[in-house]
Amino acid sequence: AQSVTQLDSQVPVFEEAPVELRCNYSSSVSVYLFWYVQYPNQGLQLLLKYLSGSTLVKGINGFEAEFNKSQTSFHLRKPSVHISDTAEYFCAVSPRGYQKVTFGIGTKLQVIP
């Protein structure tokens, strides 16, 4: 079985400041890792994913994440946030070869003007 821990339930940050949303996972097998974003009253959209290869993954809207196998982490970063980035962000993991995805509890990013 796998699990995901998102360490911060809410992260307030000023506009144009950098942000890091933290995610740790546990699994007994190799996994794929994902970040999804949910804007108010909408379903989730894929932001980026790590399947294999380079540990630094770039996604949409200027976000990137780094896979760290030794620390079992997949933290999401953006160097300069915008008001439009205000949303809830979910880290997720799935075993390789399967589609059963396990989600974290989510981190609400609030960008302050």
Add this chain to the structure above:
Amino acid sequence: NAGVTQTPKFQVLKTGQSMTLQCAQDMNHNSMYWYRQDPGMGLRLIYYSASEGTTDKGEVPNGYNVSRLNKREFSLRLESAAPSQTSVYFCASSDGASTRREDEKLFFGSGTQLSVL
């Protein structure tokens, strides 16, 4: 291109009533899923269907049943609704059989907000 369509968007039930949440996708995806989203608990998988004709329990299946009617449609039924089933329900789909793992991702509907009184 509609993607994943869920109906209804909102529903209020009384305890003990039954209802079916409908989901349809037009992307020819093999796999479909039902999740529920609760504050502080993220998304939890209720049931999934890896391919047409198969269904499997997820993390929280109790109190629910599903039907994979055809490749496009995957419905979720509450036989006797309970207040603990008050939640936002999301249907999702994925290719599931893609030979390019890089193409795998979940596509979500916009959700059904269900209140059980």
